Amino acid sequence: MSTNLPGTPGTALQEPGAARAASESCAPLVVYFSSVSNNTHRFVEKLAARAVRLPLLTGEEPPEMTEPFVLVAPTYGRPNGSGAVPPQVVKFLNREANRRLLRGVIGAGNTNFGPAFCLAADKIAAKCDVPVLYKFELMGTSEDVRKVNEGLEQFWRQFPQPRA
Numbered sequence: 001m002s003t004n005l006p007g008t009p010g011t012a013l014q015e016p017g018a019a020r021a022a023s024e025s026c027a028p029l030v031v032y033f034s035s036v037s038n039n040t041h042r043f044v045e046k047l048a049a050r051a052v053r054l055p056l057l058t059g060e061e062p063p064e065m066t067e068p069f070v071l072v073a074p075t076y077g078r079p080n081g082s083g084a085v086p087p088q089v090v091k092f093l094n095r096e097a098n099r100r101l102l103r104g105v106i107g108a109g110n111t112n113f114g115p116a117f118c119l120a121a122d123k124i125a126a127k128c129d130v131p132v133l134y135k136f137e138l139m140g141t142s143e144d145v146r147k148v149n150e151g152l153e154q155f156w157r158q159f160p161q162p163r164a
């Protein structure tokens with residue numbers, strides 16, 4: 001779809017490599033929300049990243065992060081144009097510690113929504129002063145997975161890695 005992630009075309013991580021990288025503690029950390037339709041979940045599980053899923057129910061407490069992460073958020077707009085950012089994501093970002101550790105946002109959406117495509121990512125990026133790294137549609141394509149894996153790997157290098 002579209003990207004602001006660094007990356008060199010043609011050096012995709014293969015699935016076994018992705019699984020190996022994700023199991024390493026220095027692998028990129030992704031926090032994501034996915035509703036019962038699970039589109040975002042299906043995308044995230046293909047990434048070479050450690051992943052934390054936000055609770056489905058707003059009544060549940062969101063996690064408090066202790067290391068930098070990239071947020072993957074689908075858009076859920078209301079017919080009147082309001083909303084966009086799922087309330088579960090709002091609750092997560094209302095924790096100051098989580099906003100402080102947020103390094104970038106990846107948007108999920110559906111191009112049928114025209115100018116509101118991935119609006120949640122744009123709103124989060126503006127509010128939290130972080131870049132929109134990428135936008136993809138529904139559960140993404142294999143090309144989206146390849147580009148995000150490449151870009152995340154490079155993007156992640158600029159952050160201090162935890163000691164082994």
Ligand SMILES: Cc1cc2nc3c(=O)[nH]c(=O)nc-3n(C[C@H](O)[C@H](O)[C@H](O)COP(=O)(O)O)c2cc1C
Nearest residue numbers: 034035037038039040074075077109110113117118
């Ligand atoms: C009620 C509703 C509103 C939506 N509004 C938008 C929107 O404004 N912009 C957009 O890009 N996608 C919109 N979508 C599409 C979802 O973001 C898309 O289906 C996404 O893949 C859902 O992710 P999930 O299955 O992980 O929850 C909407 C979907 C629903 C059901």
